[in-house]
Amino acid sequence: MKYGIAIFPSKAxxxxxxxxxxxxxPNYALIPPHITVKERFDATExxxxxxxxxxxxxxxxxxxxxxxxxxVSSFSPVTNTVYxxxxxxxxxxxxxxxxxxxxxxxxxxxxxxxxxxxxxELSTDEHSDVYGSLQMEKFDIHEQVDRFQLLYQLExxxxxxxxxxxxxxxx
Amino acid sequence: MKYGIAIFPSKAxxxxxxxxxxxxxPNYALIPPHITVKERFDATExxxxxxxxxxxxxxxxxxxxxxxxxxVSSFSPVTNTVYxxxxxxxxxxxxxxxxxxxxxxxxxxxxxxxxxxxxxELSTDEHSDVYGSLQMEKFDIHEQVDRFQLLYQLExxxxxxxxxxxxxxxx
Numbered sequence: 001m002k003y004g005i006a007i008f009p010s011k012a013x014x015x016x017x018x019x020x021x022x023x024x025x026p027n028y029a030l031i032p033p034h035i036t037v038k039e040r041f042d043a044t045e046x047x048x049x050x051x052x053x054x055x056x057x058x059x060x061x062x063x064x065x066x067x068x069x070x071x072v073s074s075f076s077p078v079t080n081t082v083y084x085x086x087x088x089x090x091x092x093x094x095x096x097x098x099x100x101x102x103x104x105x106x107x108x109x110x111x112x113x114x115x116x117x118x119x120x121e122l123s124t125d126e127h128s129d130v131y132g133s134l135q136m137e138k139f140d141i142h143e144q145v146d147r148f149q150l151l152y153q154l155e156x157x158x159x160x161x162x163x164x165x166x167x168x169x170x171x
Numbered sequence: 172m173k174y175g176i177a178i179f180p181s182k183a184x185x186x187x188x189x190x191x192x193x194x195x196x197p198n199y200a201l202i203p204p205h206i207t208v209k210e211r212f213d214a215t216e217x218x219x220x221x222x223x224x225x226x227x228x229x230x231x232x233x234x235x236x237x238x239x240x241x242x243v244s245s246f247s248p249v250t251n252t253v254y255x256x257x258x259x260x261x262x263x264x265x266x267x268x269x270x271x272x273x274x275x276x277x278x279x280x281x282x283x284x285x286x287x288x289x290x291x292e293l294s295t296d297e298h299s300d301v302y303g304s305l306q307m308e309k310f311d312i313h314e315q316v317d318r319f320q321l322l323y324q325l326e327x328x329x330x331x332x333x334x335x336x337x338x339x340x341x342x
Binding site for chain 1: 186
């Protein structure tokens with residue numbers, strides 16, 4: 001089965017992201033707005049039990065950290081993906097790094113650039129339009145992250161939550 | 172904010188349900204296939220803290236129970252909703268009842284008929300076609316339920332998971 005680990009921002013931030021995703025993100029219906037902290041990986045049912053136990057350990061030792069968003073950015077020219085840039089605070093970087101060590105599959109396709117996608121698979125013209133109009137917008141989002149979620153992917157491409165892991169708790 | 176409590180079946184069952192929902196359920200993109208155990212209710216951030224604590228208590232004292240599906244049924248003529256009928260085993264009924272007692276908003280729109288919706292808002296003709304062709308199908312689904320999830324609704328109507336509650340655990 002395919003799994004992934006994500007952080008979901010508050011409803012307010014998800015609503016902002018969705019207002020753009022609705023028009024610009026073909027994955028709009030597959031998963032709510034999120035920060036991917038571990039990219040999709042394969043695991044068997046046995047492996048996921050072990051991984052779940054390790055995720056509890058990691059959650060227990062993790063302290064809440066801020067989720068800060070000030071602006072929109074883009075992965076262009078690598079991909080025409082526009083996103084809410086999430087400030088790479090230490091707590092977030094450290095958390096994501098832990099998901100690529102030890103028992104976890106550790107191949108990483110990209111360097112970790114924390115973000116919430118709001119548009120992707122845009123044509124070059126669309127990308128210029130969208131990014132051009134959002135580039136100058138200022139955001140002032142500052143909230144606390146206190147949990148992450150382990151998700152699995154259904155055959156239609158959508159994601160279901162397997163479990164929530166709250167920081168400072170070990171079960 | 173709007174909250175709800177649901178049980179998600181295994182990926183295998185979600186995939187089966189989605190194969191129908193894709194064509195017959197306008198809510199297909201808003202939430203993965205699920206059993207609603209508490210209908211949508213309003214709660215403030217303060218109230219949801221208290222409710223979350225109570226959900227931990229309930230989860231702790233709940234034992235895993237079977238999820239059994241043998242056939243498709245319909246709410247017609249009340250609504251043209253077709254669903255995988257979930258056997259009303261004691262553990263499931265007791266769990267849902269707890270979400271309508273004590274600190275929980277306790278109005279219940281319908282009697283609790285456990286189900287996984289696979290088609291809704293069908294025209295009378297569509298309903299006859301779909302239900303007619305699925306009515307004779309036999310399912311042999313038998314799995315264990317060991318958790319429930321508290322979800323909240325975004326402005327676009329989709330649902331995000333707030334927290335998972337595993338039976339036998341109190342945090």
